[in-house]
Amino acid sequence: MTEPSPTSIKDALQSTAPIDAIQVQGWVRTRRDSKDFSFIELNDGSSLRNLQIIARNVLRNYADVQRLTTGASIIVSGALVASQGKGQKWELVADKIDIVGGSDESYPLQKKGHTPEFLREIAHLRPRSNLFGCVFRVRSRLAFAIHQFFQERGFIYVHTPVITGSDCEGAGELFRVSTIDIKNPPRKNGEIDYAQDFFARQTYLTVSGQLEAEALALALSKVYTFGPTFRAENSNTSRHASEFWMIEPEMAFCDLNGNMDLAEELVKYLIADVRKHCSDEMELFAKFVDKELLERLDFVVDRPFQRIMYSDAVDLLKKSGEKFEFPIDYGLNLQSEHERWLTEKRFKCPVTVFNFPKEIKPFYMRLNDDGKTVAAMDLLVPGIGEIVGGSQREERQEALEENMRRHKMDPADYKWYLDLRRYGTAPHSGFGLGFERMLMFITGVPNIRDVIPFARTPGSAEF
RNA sequence: UCCAGCGUAGCUCAGUGGUAGAGCGGUCGGCUGUUAACCGAUUGGUCGUAGGUUCGAAUCCUACCGCUGGAGCCA
Structure with missing residues (x-):
């Protein structure tokens, strides 16, 4: 079985017509349960906007999908259809959701807003x-x-x-660039002898x-x-x-x-x-x-x-x-x-x-x-x-x-x-x-x- | 580097000498085409670190560390 090649969420949201078979991949921003299905907000960084995924309870791994938390990475295949709800034009009804990388409740990015100062401490996330x-x-x-x-x-x-x-x-002030052993630098007349440094002279970052x-x-x-x-x-x-x-x-x-x-x-x-x-x-x-x-x-x-x-x-x-x-x-x-x-x-x-x-x-x-x-x-x-x-x-x-x-x-x-x-x-x-x-x-x-x-x-x- | 302010729950903060709190988040349950959802319950702490004062310190004092704002220098 051949999977459709992945579409960026930016492109998916700009679609002009429904698409029967589409694949997207990204990170879960939030998830909400409804009676027979779950809403997943998916973001892949291609734009500010999220794509809403409809994960129905007929999915083979629906129990695992319901345990998805903010931060997890997934690959979703399904159909891009006009959204029944307000707030977005398109949504993706999933036929298949592959959970690529899990996350848990210790994930620091919460649904609530954060200060830039806090986010600076987690620059990798x-x-x-x-x-x-x-x-x-x-x-x-x-x-x-x-x-x-x-x-x-x-x-x-x-x-x-x-x-x-x-x-x-x-x-x-400049940053010095040197390969001299700072614990035991070569010396000439008491001064450090930069003629023996890598570039045979003192060098700096520009x-x-x-x-x-x-x-x-x-x-x-x-x-x-x-x-x-x-x-x-x-x-x-x-x-x-x-x-x-x-x-x-x-x-x-x-x-x-x-x-x-x-x-x-x-x-x-x-x-x-x-x-x-x-x-x-x-x-x-x-x-x-x-x-x-x-x-x-x-x-x-x-x-x-x-x-x-x-x-x-x-x-x-x-x-x-x-x-x-x-x-x-x-x-x-x-x-x-x-x-x-x-x-x-x-x-x-x-x-x-x-x-x-x-x-x-x-x-x-x-x-x-x-x-x-x-x-x-x-x-x-x-x-x-x-x-x-x-x-x-x-x-x-x-x-x-x-x-x-x-x-x-x-x-x-x-x-x-x-x-x-x-x-x-x-x-x-x-x-x-x-x-x-x-x-x-x-x-x-x-x-x-x-x-x-x-x-x-x-x-x-x-x- | 200088001046000022701030470090309390995962996050945002209240608590100013006498039993450590709230909201949000998380977790569990309910409800639901929802969208910062909603309702209920629940979870949560070496109060930045180390000394000191005191019967008793999150609270007062000292030092250090970190962050923020301003200044200098510049882009």
């Missing part, structure tokens, strides 16, 4: 919950939409190294693919990276993780304005794409996570982002009459509370701040003609803060070397990076978009730990 199923389906779609956006625009996807030798990329992406952009014109990034900062907040994914486009012959345009276009594109392709998931977020989510996202897609120079932002903040905990003055970094005021109170929309004082930005950013500011930009969104950070890069060799010296870096250590300016240099720009922060913004989920399947944060690398 939480994908089976409605909320996390939705988050991870949207995560997948968002990743796809990112590639689609860049590929449609002629960008080349490049892979920059995860292991890097650059330790001065100006972005946070904090950014930007420097390498610049090399590729100055050959392929428009490139982007999309990969994991690691920061060893002891940050304990709802929007920092030690391991996260970042998108870094880099464009040759592009100035800061082109850069800001692209960032804005990308953010809007991604929101619109997920709104269109994950409507069930977005409805769930709007209902259970953030009531104002859809309204805010639509507003962001419809309106141009506010662009404001750093110096003007400082003036606005000074004149705001608002009582801030931290001082605001030209030359100081904008604090979270200042960013919040700009996006949430003053403009009520994403804000791109640009042209920052050179003193508070890294060495690779291009010095403006005023000699005081660099062509940097931060895209701030309500509720999250900085979601994009980017700049026009310093393409002039002399100026770049001067920046390095000012940042107490030795240009000799960056020979290859300077070569890019020595041979066929060109104005170029790029930015970094935090993938998880974008996902938080789109889903409304307020903690970065809940948009990563198995999050890594200081003191926590379980699973």
